[in-house]
Amino acid sequence: MELTAILYSIPWDQILIQTINGIVTGMILALIASGLTLIFGIMDVVNFAHGELFMLGAYIGVIVLATTGNFWLALLIATLVVALLGAAIQIVTLRPLLGRDPLTTILATFGVSLILQNYALWQFGPVARKIQEPFTGHFTLFYLEYPWYRLVIAGLSAAIIGGFWLFLKHGKYGIWIRATTQDRVMAQAMGIPVPWVHTAAFAIGAGMAAASGVLFGPLVGVNHTMGLDWVLKAFIVVVVGGMGNLGGSIAAAIFISLLEAYAAIWVSPAQAVIVSFIVLILTLLFRPTGLFVPTPK
Amino acid sequence: MTIAAKDAPLIAVDDVHTYYGKSHILHGVTLHVGPGEVVGLLGRNGVGKSTTLKTIMGLVRPTEGSIQLDGAPITGMPPHKLARLGVGYVPEDRRIFRLLTVMENLRTGLDRQGVTDEKKQALLDKVFNYFPVLAERRSQAGGTLSGGEQQMLAIARAMMLEPKIILLDEPTEGLMPRMVSQISNIIDVLHKENVAILLVEQNVPLTLEASERVYIMEKGVVRHHAAARELKMNDAVIHQYLGV
Ligand SMILES: Nc1ncnc2c1ncn2[C@@H]1O[C@H](COP(=O)(O)OP(=O)(O)OP(=O)(O)O)[C@@H](O)[C@H]1O
Ligand SMILES: [Mg+2]
Numbered sequence: 001m002e003l004t005a006i007l008y009s010i011p012w013d014q015i016l017i018q019t020i021n022g023i024v025t026g027m028i029l030a031l032i033a034s035g036l037t038l039i040f041g042i043m044d045v046v047n048f049a050h051g052e053l054f055m056l057g058a059y060i061g062v063i064v065l066a067t068t069g070n071f072w073l074a075l076l077i078a079t080l081v082v083a084l085l086g087a088a089i090q091i092v093t094l095r096p097l098l099g100r101d102p103l104t105t106i107l108a109t110f111g112v113s114l115i116l117q118n119y120a121l122w123q124f125g126p127v128a129r130k131i132q133e134p135f136t137g138h139f140t141l142f143y144l145e146y147p148w149y150r151l152v153i154a155g156l157s158a159a160i161i162g163g164f165w166l167f168l169k170h171g172k173y174g175i176w177i178r179a180t181t182q183d184r185v186m187a188q189a190m191g192i193p194v195p196w197v198h199t200a201a202f203a204i205g206a207g208m209a210a211a212s213g214v215l216f217g218p219l220v221g222v223n224h225t226m227g228l229d230w231v232l233k234a235f236i237v238v239v240v241g242g243m244g245n246l247g248g249s250i251a252a253a254i255f256i257s258l259l260e261a262y263a264a265i266w267v268s269p270a271q272a273v274i275v276s277f278i279v280l281i282l283t284l285l286f287r288p289t290g291l292f293v294p295t296p297k
Numbered sequence: 298m299t300i301a302a303k304d305a306p307l308i309a310v311d312d313v314h315t316y317y318g319k320s321h322i323l324h325g326v327t328l329h330v331g332p333g334e335v336v337g338l339l340g341r342n343g344v345g346k347s348t349t350l351k352t353i354m355g356l357v358r359p360t361e362g363s364i365q366l367d368g369a370p371i372t373g374m375p376p377h378k379l380a381r382l383g384v385g386y387v388p389e390d391r392r393i394f395r396l397l398t399v400m401e402n403l404r405t406g407l408d409r410q411g412v413t414d415e416k417k418q419a420l421l422d423k424v425f426n427y428f429p430v431l432a433e434r435r436s437q438a439g440g441t442l443s444g445g446e447q448q449m450l451a452i453a454r455a456m457m458l459e460p461k462i463i464l465l466d467e468p469t470e471g472l473m474p475r476m477v478s479q480i481s482n483i484i485d486v487l488h489k490e491n492v493a494i495l496l497v498e499q500n501v502p503l504t505l506e507a508s509e510r511v512y513i514m515e516k517g518v519v520r521h522h523a524a525a526r527e528l529k530m531n532d533a534v535i536h537q538y539l540g541v
Contacts, residue, residue, distance in 0.1 A: 172404070172408040175397065175401050175404055175405060175408065176405070176408075178394070178396065178397060178401075179394045179397060179401075179405045182394045182395060182396055182397065183392055183394060185356060185376075185392070186388070186392040186394065187394075187405065188356075188375065188376040188377045188380070189354055189356065189376050189377075189380055189386040189388075190377075190380055190405040190406045190454065190457075190458070191377050191380030191381045191405075191406060191409060191458060192377055192405060193377045194377060195375075
């Protein structure tokens, strides 16, 4: 009797809804964090401009959507343009700093983030823009009309991450990226053009951030500060997942997003954010090499 | 006492000075290696043997002096370009890509432009023939190999570049006698294939056996240079510089 009472008191419908919500945000977050952790792993650079690449992706999505009306084209073009921009940023600001004190690269990427943010403010103004989702269908989930588009976001993010994973695992350039991540010097000695591998990795990370910006754009307004919340969370995910560990980051993104989504059942979403900080602090205290990484021997 | 190389040198290092930060390590190293020649580089610990190889490979930049490959200057050239020009490097600590499989380790040197699939297969067949254990372990992560297997992989990986010369840093360090003789066999094989080798070793008998000429370094400079067969008959020099 007691047990049934407890089972009845648990809001199963809300838990299911929040599980879906958590996975959707988790996949977007994983897409952002994958790029961040790739860049950190390969060149020891903490990219403070990552949120602005996400934001620029969303703005380019807005522009392309306004001119062509095609969401998928907007997604593609935003990804490519921001990837190229990322390559340019890497060549101009980070390549000369390779091997220097990490502080210099932090300052450099922080500078880039300020420039991009203010450029967006100057170019697009303070009023949030809207990206229209490519389709507006809903399905019924208990008392909710749940948008299909959200599930598509999760699926597409998973597909992009999965594609990236395959690219890393198989094929010449994936081996180049992994070899460079493991031993930059030896990679060079084997004829791998490490400076260009760094540029390519930064471009890939930037493109993934832009793709998440466009995908997520329809759920929030697009404005010049939209990158801030996400990048903060992505940093937490990268630390909790083990700096530079791609699988760990993806697991941490989903884990933290689910926890926040469940917490939001009982507390306000703004308070639920605290959950990720608690996870971060506990990770740093007890497993500083990452929550999903086997403890190094 | 100068002993000329048979032909124009493949690698010519001339009066090279190298620093790590403020510490002056190489004080004007001069040496050369002819095409297809095996040359030993001996010296006590810390005299700058590895630094000499790193300087040739472009991993540290010399402040003075010049290095030439086939008569063209390569001083300060990035290592990946040197690798593409045919300089293979097998470092002291092997530096296997630990999380890459044996096959992927080999592919880092194999996936170059202009290498046909047949050529790739031929190169792989060749090293798998010399090192059958690598064929057995081709799908295993490099970091899980034994020390001797890692050394074989490091040499095999350099061979993937079809190098004109291999800079080989203490290949027998820490290996069992059986492994040591395998390494000396592969040096002979490479020699027969006309691959030049600049061999840094602590194992003096092996070096004298494998090399044609030997340089002996002391405190960042080359102090002695002789044909290997001369040194074999002259223990005094070896004793003076190496204390063995
Ligand atoms: N990265 C570095 N930074 C500073 N000093 C270094 C560095 N690498 C080597 N040294 C110093 O340079 C000197 C020469 O080192 P090197 O490794 O070339 O010697 P070696 O002849 O190869 O010695 P061993 O036989 O022990 O391998 C040593 O005094 C060493 O301490
Ligand atoms: Mg050494």
